[in-house]
Amino acid sequence: MTNNLGTFDVAIVGGGPGGSTLAALLRKQGRSVCIVERDSFPRFRIGESLLPFSMDTFRETGVLEKIRQAGFLVKNGARFVVDETLEEECFWFKNGLDTEHPFAFQVQRAPFDKLLLDHAVELGAKLFQPLAATGFRNEGDYAVLETAQGEISAQVVCDVSGRWTFMSSRQKQRKIHPSHRKVTVFGHFRNVVRDEEDESNIIIARFGDTRMGWFWLIPFADGTTSVGVVADGEYFRQKGQSPEQFFKESIEVSRSFKPRMEKAELIGELRSEADFSYTSERHVADRLIKVGDAGAFIDPVFSSGVFLSVKAAEMAAGVIRQAFASGDFSEKSFAAYEEKVRQGTKVFWAFIDAFYNKDFLKQMVTSRRRQLLQRSITSLLAGDIYNDRNMLIAYLTGKEGAYADKELQALMG
Ligand SMILES: Cc1cc2nc3c(=O)[nH]c(=O)nc-3n(C[C@H](O)[C@H](O)[C@H](O)COP(=O)(O)OP(=O)(O)OC[C@H]3O[C@@H](n4cnc5c(N)ncnc54)[C@H](O)[C@@H]3O)c2cc1C
Incomplete structure (x- = not known):
């Protein structure tokens, strides 16, 4: 007989920053939540430089003060260098279009991830660790997460398993980015x-x-x-x-x-x-939501990974709240989440493509003479990717009409 490990509103696979953040936000909504994490913590993980715009999410979960008290190094800026010419420029977060996000942290992930996971547990999330998730079933009116030690029932399962892409691998939906190998x-x-x-x-x-x-x-x-x-x-x-x-x-x-x-x-x-850059054909299915690296991972040059994962956790917590209100856990009801996640990834990919093109790096390191350009770059580097006022985003993503815009032409010089 299969061992029953319990019934929860939401079952989360993975106790990295995305999983812990999602669990904390759902606990704040009053949901019963469990996290299934395969590794014992603390454990090594790459992805150590955080972005200022993830601080909002950490404030929301209540963990920001704990991060501060743990003594991680406060990060004020990002310096970019052209190795061949030694041209360089430093972007200070306090000088972005939005001046409310002046800092982030540089973190060793072993203690950082443990701190976030402990916080989720403190808020009431049930932790199964070490325990590997092994399968997912949609039973119609509920979902089942299969694990190495038994089954967990939930209304919705969130795959936050990082680059192991627990569900996308099983669904054969994982696609390596062909030009970023x-x-x-x-x-x-x-x-x-x-x-x-x-x-x-x-x-x-x-x-x-x-x-x-x-x-x-x-x-x-x-x-x-x-x-x-x-x-x-x-x-x-x-x-x-x-x-x-x-x-x-x-x-x-x-x-x-x-x-x-x-x-x-x-x-x-x-x-x-x-081969760490990939995406998934779909980020959602009936009773299933993929969050963070479990859905997609983009080239890490702008340190966007943890930010995109905790932002996706915030957005996932939003659609889950709606799903519980309406009783609708279908793929369709999660569509807006997927669209918003893809939109954010698209902005970073456009920025990354521009970075690998030398001309734009040149624009970056000489942007001191163009204040608006420098501030727009700084905002993007801080993670302000849903900001419609940032003309650089319109330019990089080729938004219709963007090239005709006078302000943008002035921005790019
Ligand atoms: C070279 C490189 C440099 C990077 N630099 C940065 C950087 O400077 N800044 C930054 O923000 N990001 C960076 N990243 C990205 C960062 O590592 C990830 O984006 C981030 O860790 C994603 O968080 P997550 O919670 O989605 O996944 P993860 O942190 O990967 O957590 C997933 C968790 O799921 C668990 N898990 C997996 N499968 C199962 C299973 N079947 N059952 C149970 N548990 C499971 C894993 O053990 C893991 O703990 C970098 C990445 C690379 C490759």
Whole structure:
């Protein structure tokens, strides 16, 4: 006989930032919620630089003050560098179109994810950990989440399983982005030379046409620093190097990162990942909603992952509230959620495509002379992606009529 683990309003797969945030928001609505998380926490996870616009969501769940008190490094800006020419510009969040979002945090994900998960439990979410979800069934008037130890019944199941894409993989809906097949190698280091103007800044340096890639430098409060390289997958394969050799050589030939890494000491091991940009044919189905990386993941150059995941959690909590009010848990009733998620992803993808095109990076690093452009870029970097007043979004997404707009032409120079 199958073991019955309980009945909840909502069952969530995954206790990363998206899952914990969704659970906290649903608990605030008074819903009974469970989280099924396969790993024991704390555990390593990449994705360490947060965006200012996720602070609103953390304030809403009540966890922002706990993040602050935990002593994570406050992040004030993002510096972008053209590796070949060393042209650079720093975007300070306080100078965005919206001046209400001046900071975010740089976080080691092991303690950060645990803090968020503990907060959801404190609000009353039931946690099954470590426990792997193994299947999903829609039984018509309720859903069943199958796990390694038994079944959970719920009105709706939310897949927040991250890049493991619990449901999209089973549904064969996961599609790797064909023109963004990248490889990344990264690690944590001691003795990295940080941003000279404000040591809390993230630094992103873009390099070479054929290699199509970039470095990141993300500082932490304990003095250690996350450094990674992202490059074109095809280029990496042609080199035939190990991830360690590739990382070492990439740093060696970099004008901007070599001096920063001269005395760096690796802590633990270098890690690598490949083909991390993908989407799903659908983000919803009857009694099922995919949230965050479980639905799609975009190139991480603008540190958008955690932000998009917690924003999607906020939007999912909104449609779930409506579903409980109407009693309608159909795919159709979740359609507006999917559209809004796709809209946000589209804005970032347009920005990412522009970044890999050297001309726009040039516009970025010379934007100091064009205040409106600089403020518009800063807002996008902060995560203000649903802002209709940001003409840059209209330009990047090719919104009809945008090119004819005088204000926009002035913006782009
Ligand atoms: C190279 C790189 C750099 C990045 N840099 C940044 C950055 O600077 N800033 C940023 O915001 N983002 C960054 N990201 C993205 C970030 O890692 C993710 O977007 C973020 O972790 C998504 O959160 P999530 O809650 O959706 O998923 P996750 O954090 O992946 O959490 C999913 C959870 O689900 C659990 N799970 C999976 N399958 C099951 C199952 N079957 N049963 C139970 N549990 C399951 C996993 O154990 C995991 O804990 C980066 C990503 C990459 C690849």
